[in-house]
Amino acid sequence: MITITDVHKIFNKGKANQVNAVNGISLEIKNGEFLVIVGSNGSGKTTMLNLIAGSVLPDKGTISIDNADVTKLPDYKRGQWIARVFQNPLSGTAPDLSILDNFRLASLRTKTKGLSVGVNDVFKKQVQEKVASLGMGLQDKIDQPMGTLSGGQRQALTLLMSVMDSCKVLLLDEPTAALDPRSADVVMRTADTLIRDFNLTAVFITHNLKDAFNYGTRIIQMGEGGIINDLSGTERASLKQNDLFDWFA
Amino acid sequence: MDFYLTALLQGLCFSAIALGIYISMKIFNIPDITTDGSYTLGGVVTAVLLTNHQPTYVILPAVILAGATAGAVTGIIHTKLKINALLAGILVMTALYSVNLSILGRSNLPLINLPSLFTLLNIVSDPNQNTFWILAVFVVVIAFMIGYLLKTDFGIAMRATGNSESMIRSLGVNTDRMKITGLALANALTALSGYLVAQFQGFADISMGIGIVIVGLGSVIIAETLINWLKLTSVWLSLVLVLTGAVIFQLVLAFTLSVGVDPKLLKIVTAGFVLVIVSLPRLSLLKSS
Numbered sequence: 001m002i003t004i005t006d007v008h009k010i011f012n013k014g015k016a017n018q019v020n021a022v023n024g025i026s027l028e029i030k031n032g033e034f035l036v037i038v039g040s041n042g043s044g045k046t047t048m049l050n051l052i053a054g055s056v057l058p059d060k061g062t063i064s065i066d067n068a069d070v071t072k073l074p075d076y077k078r079g080q081w082i083a084r085v086f087q088n089p090l091s092g093t094a095p096d097l098s099i100l101d102n103f104r105l106a107s108l109r110t111k112t113k114g115l116s117v118g119v120n121d122v123f124k125k126q127v128q129e130k131v132a133s134l135g136m137g138l139q140d141k142i143d144q145p146m147g148t149l150s151g152g153q154r155q156a157l158t159l160l161m162s163v164m165d166s167c168k169v170l171l172l173d174e175p176t177a178a179l180d181p182r183s184a185d186v187v188m189r190t191a192d193t194l195i196r197d198f199n200l201t202a203v204f205i206t207h208n209l210k211d212a213f214n215y216g217t218r219i220i221q222m223g224e225g226g227i228i229n230d231l232s233g234t235e236r237a238s239l240k241q242n243d244l245f246d247w248f249a
Numbered sequence: 250m251d252f253y254l255t256a257l258l259q260g261l262c263f264s265a266i267a268l269g270i271y272i273s274m275k276i277f278n279i280p281d282i283t284t285d286g287s288y289t290l291g292g293v294v295t296a297v298l299l300t301n302h303q304p305t306y307v308i309l310p311a312v313i314l315a316g317a318t319a320g321a322v323t324g325i326i327h328t329k330l331k332i333n334a335l336l337a338g339i340l341v342m343t344a345l346y347s348v349n350l351s352i353l354g355r356s357n358l359p360l361i362n363l364p365s366l367f368t369l370l371n372i373v374s375d376p377n378q379n380t381f382w383i384l385a386v387f388v389v390v391i392a393f394m395i396g397y398l399l400k401t402d403f404g405i406a407m408r409a410t411g412n413s414e415s416m417i418r419s420l421g422v423n424t425d426r427m428k429i430t431g432l433a434l435a436n437a438l439t440a441l442s443g444y445l446v447a448q449f450q451g452f453a454d455i456s457m458g459i460g461i462v463i464v465g466l467g468s469v470i471i472a473e474t475l476i477n478w479l480k481l482t483s484v485w486l487s488l489v490l491v492l493t494g495a496v497i498f499q500l501v502l503a504f505t506l507s508v509g510v511d512p513k514l515l516k517i518v519t520a521g522f523v524l525v526i527v528s529l530p531r532l533s534l535l536k537s538s
Contacts, residue, residue, distance in 0.1 A: 053419070079421030086415060094412040098482070101405045109420045113406040115398070145482060 001201040002029040002052060002169065007061030009047055021047040023225030024061070033232075034195055034202045036212045039222035040248070045205045048222065049173050052203060054078040066168060080110045083162030085155060085191075087174040092158035095147030099138065099157065102146050103127045106161035130160055134190065152183025159190050163198050170195060172204040176211070184208075188215060209248070213241045221247050254377055256503035260496030261384040262445040263464050267472070267495040268395055268488070269438035270465030275473070276399075277431045278411040279327070282338040282462050286345030287319040287436040289458035291443025293349045296358040296453030305366060309444070316440025317433040319345060324429030349455055356455045365448035380449065391441065392488050399484045407431060439465070460516060467523040468494035474530060498522075 009022040022044045029035055039045050050056035051063060054075035062071045065081050083106075086092045093102050104119050124142070132139040134156050138149070146154060155175050162170055172191060176184035192215055195202045206212050212219060218232035219239065229247060231239055266288060273281035291312045298308045319341060326337040350356070366387075367380045398404045409417040410427045418424055442461075447453040471494035476487055505518050 055415075055418070074423075076418045076421050076423050079419060082419070084419040091413065091415040092419075094409040094416055096412045097405065097408055101408070104402065104405055105409055105417065105420050108402055108406075111421075113402040113422065115401050115403050117397075117400050118402045119400070119405075143482075 001031040001033070001066060002027075002203075003062075003064045004028070004052070005062045007051060007058045007063060009044075009051060009056060009058050013059075020225050022051065022058075025225070025227060026061075027220075027227070029201060029203065031201055032199050033218055034192075034216040035204065036216035036219045037203065037205045037222060038207070038209065038212050038219065038244075038247070039228075043222040044225040045222050046173060047225075049171055049203060049205055052169075053082055053084055053171055081167075082169045082171060083109065083167045084171045085158050085162065085173065085175045087177050089151035089154040089158070089178055093146045093154050093161075096145055099131070099142040099144060099146055099149075100124060100127055102157070103130075103142075103161055103164055107164040109165040109167070111165070130164075131157070134160065134186075136186075150183070152179045152187060155179065155183070155187045156190050159187065159194060163194055163200075167198065168201060170200045170202045172202065174205050174207065177207065184211075191215075209241070209244050213239070213244055219244075251377065252507060253500065253503055254381070256499045257496060258377070258380055258384060258449065259446075260499035261381075261388050261492075262449050263442055263468065263499065264388050264492045264495040265391060265438045265445065266442035266461065266465040267468035267491050268391065269435040269442070270462070270469045271472070271488075271491045272395070272438070273432060273435040274466070274469060276408055276411050277428060277435075279334045279428065279432065280338070281320075281323060281334060281432055281435060283319055283323045283341045283345070283432070283436055284338075284439050284462040284465060285458040285460070286342035286349070287316045287439045287458075288443040288446075288461045289349045289453075289455065290315050290319055290345055290352075291440030292447035292453040292457050293353045293358075293443070293455075294440070295444045295447045296360055297352055297354075299360055299363050299365065299448070300358065305369060312440050312444040313437045316443075317437040319440070320432040320434070320436025321429050323436070324432035327432070328425035328428050346455070353453060353455060357452060358454075359452045360448065361451050366445070367448060384445065384449075387445070388492060391438070392492060395438075396485050396488050399488075460519075463519055463523055464495075464498060467498045467519070467526065470494070470523060470526050471497050474526060477530065 004025060004027040007022055007025050011019040011021055025048065037045050037048065047056060051058055054070065054073055058071065062069060064070060065078070070078055084092065100119055104123065127142055128139040131142060136153055136156065138153060138157070175191065176187050179187060188211055194200065204216060218236055220227055221229035266284065270284065273279050294312050294315045295308055298311060323337045323341045326332050326340060327334045367383055370383060371379060372382045373379050399408065406417060406422050407427060410422065410424050414424055446457065469491060472487065472490040475490050481487060501522060502515065502519065506512060506515070510518060
């Protein structure tokens with residue numbers, strides 16, 4: 001699904017504060033794989049995710065999604081495959097727009113936003129049903145501005161928005177880092193369900209080793225811009241939570 | 250009473266500029282001051298085409314196109330060259346002064362005794378009232394078009410661009426192109442105000458745009474204060490309040506003049522008035538906390 005070949009990314013090249021964020025990583029993410037990336041701060045996880053999303057373009061190497069070379073494609077053109085949930089709940093939604101309008105945009109991720117009014121009663125009903133499935137009681141509030149909701153509610157809605165339009169890859173950049181434990185749990189379980197139900201290929205970055213252990217079909221540890229550990233299949237299945245803690249010892 | 254009617258008419262003329270500033274400042278969150286230049290551009294293009302006896306259906310598109318081009322240039326400088334929006338606006342505004350002077354050929358062009366938008370139709374015999382009805386229809390049509398645009402899928406994407414750029418990019422929108430379009434639209438509206446005012450006052454002047462951005466800003470800030478105060482979220486009501494803001498602004502200025510304030514002090518009164526409106530919500534907040 002996603003093929004990354006010998007990708008390098010250096011920030012502030014040649015200056016005193018040069019950072020070799022990603023150092024020649026090659027990685028093949030299979031269709032339907034739920035990849036968890038762990039690693040200490042500055043290990044290159046977020047850069048890696050941004051490279052896949054296209055908000056950062058590589059200095060060297062190639063990236064392809066679904067057999068299409070996307071190395072030089074900007075982020076907004078990768079929307080045809082990729083949906084994102086950001087670390088900051090504010091980044092994934094527009095706070096001054098109503099929940100309904102946010103969902104309208106999400107439903108057009110791979111399409112042109114044209115000059116016709118798309119928010120009608122049929123669409124509204126459709127959104128209400130989807131939102132009701134979260135069990136947060138938000139279906140009666142879809143005309144409210146997104147900004148009136150809590151961070152947890154917004155992250156859960158962002159997840160739901162990602163499957164409003166055809167989606168193949170879901171990128172999760174520490175989606176629960178800013179949330180309280182209970183909201184974090186709801187968001188993670190929603191993500192897991194959606195990934196299964198829609199057979200999404202997912203990349204999930206986290207500092208929470210419990211989540212890293214509980215979710216995903218493959219786990220990678222990054223360090224200094226490279227891959228240190230990479231476990232999938234039976235190796236991943238036999239991984240114990242304590243082994244994971246040992247990685248960071 | 251005639252005095253206030255004139256102020257009302259002026260307010261209607263300026264409501265297009267208010268809508269333009271509303272789009273650039275509130276929708277896109279970009280402080281755009283190309284306004285001073287594109288407003289004069291609208292007036293100048295109108296004056297030159299009118300004296301060349303061009304019909305309205307030629308003048309109107311020409312004015313819109315001229316304003317949109319000015320806005321698009323600011324947008325391109327801002328997004329493609331990554332130059333601060335304020336500076337990009339100042340650059341284009343400065344350059345437009347020469348452009349306007351070249352188009353006009355001199356510093357002032359009177360339009361007395363020429364047919365205009367306001368003599369196109371004779372709805373009522375009183376010329377001021379006739380002007381009022383034509384202006385009212387014109388402004389309502391523009392506001393309706395903008396309101397409809399903001400309701401469309403494209404309009405929602407526009408609103409999201411100024412609100413959460415990371416989100417709208419991940420949803421497949423080229424935000425650079427969106428901002429260029431938005432600034433073009435905003436300045437096309439501003440030029441429309443120039444078009445209306447030049448015909449209303451009967452001349453175009455190279456300095457008619459100096460400080461005009463404050464008129465738009467003042468109107469939008471009055472509207473915003475009312476929107477926050479009434480806790481409105483509706484796009485339509487917001488637009489109505491922007492138009493109301495433009496009229497209130499002119500009425501307040503007319504009132505200042507009518508109580509005998511020296512016209513020389515008009516700009517300082519304008520600036521002071523805007524300052525008061527901007528600070529009112531904060532002052533009342535200080536008291537309650």
